[in-house]
Amino acid sequence: MSTVKLYYYPASGAARIALLAARLIGVPVQLEIVDLTKKEQYSESYMKINPQHCIPTLDDDGFILWESRAIACYLAEKYGKDDSIYPKDIKQRAIVNQRLYFDSSNLTVKMKSIYYPIIYNGVTEIKENLKEDFNASLAILDKFLEGNNWVAGDSVTIADTTIFASLSGILAFGWDISSFPNIQSWLKNCANLPGYEENRKGAEMFAEAVKRNLKQ
Ligand SMILES: N[C@@H](CCC(=O)N[C@@H](CS)C(=O)NCC(=O)O)C(=O)O
Incomplete structure (x- = not known):
């Protein structure tokens, strides 16, 4: 199974929604910390990926998706081992x-x-x-x-x-x-x-x- 990248900050409940879904599904995740306390979500590089500047954002081999519950559904559809x-x-x-x-x-x-x-x-x-x-x-x-x-x-x-x-x-x-x-x-x-x-x-x-x- 390929590894997905997840832009993440631990204190964020939305970010943890995406992470827990990935853990349940068993897809390997590379976490990229976006420190909200340092306003890193407004960095030029992150705004290019997600102009809505929120976390979490998923990068699955170039496919970019944000909204935590949409990420959870996508991961389950793509990587879920059973129904x-x-x-x-x-x-x-x-x-x-x-x-x-x-x-x-x-x-x-x-x-x-x-x-x-x-x-x-x-x-x-x-x-x-x-x-x-x-x-x-x-x-x-x-x-x-x-x-x-x-x-x-x-x-x-x-x-x-x-x-x-x-x-x-x-x-x-x-x-x-x-x-x-x-x-x-x-x-x-x-x-x-x-x-x-x-x-x-x-x-x-x-x-x-x-x-x-x-x-x-
Ligand atoms: N409905 C979105 C909410 C995302 C959201 O508001 N994330 C917050 C952290 S919990 C955030 O990134 N705030 C910083 C910002 O929007 O600039 C989701 O579930 O993914």
């Missing part, structure tokens, strides 16, 4: 896609509304309504997991690696999930995912940045 990680069955795939869109349009949006103001705007406490909003999304995720080991059913898919990478930062930050028993069980399953340790370190890095600003 289970991103099912070919239309309905099963639709459920995986639904979870991926839920992550990008709901979970991630609500998490960002919590941590962006802390990291970038000097906000030092989390408003109650934002907590409630995010917990309402976690309650939906908990429902998806009712009677299921994984977010899209009985088998692990790229929806699991995606949602796990997305949530890891805020979980490392200490978000209370005691009222979501299905999420707690799923997280135990996720501890066996390939790339778990790399993801954990990146999530810790993110959580430290949030904590630092909260203390100010």
Whole structure:
């Protein structure tokens, strides 16, 4: 299997979505660090590859792709050894896609509304309504997991690696999930995912940045 290049920064949840998908699929990855704290995403060479200047970006033998969930789908399609990680069955795939869109349009949006103001705007406490909003999304995720080991059913898919990478930062930050028993069980399953340790370190890095600003 050929090696793909992934432009990456460990603290970025989006970057870890692409990495965890690659680890689950088993495709070898050459990581190219783009240090967001040094604004390396604006360098001339990176802007040539990705004028949207975000990470992650995949370079598969000259084929350039960004948007983490699109990268996860592409890697699974091209390098997946069997159908289970991103099912070919239309309905099963639709459920995986639904979870991926839920992550990008709901979970991630609500998490960002919590941590962006802390990291970038000097906000030092989390408003109650934002907590409630995010917990309402976690309650939906908990429902998806009712009677299921994984977010899209009985088998692990790229929806699991995606949602796990997305949530890891805020979980490392200490978000209370005691009222979501299905999420707690799923997280135990996720501890066996390939790339778990790399993801954990990146999530810790993110959580430290949030904590630092909260203390100010
Ligand atoms: N929807 C995109 C989000 C990518 C994104 O916003 N990445 C952030 C880091 S988490 C970034 O690169 N920010 C720097 C920038 O946009 O200049 C994805 O999932 O790939």
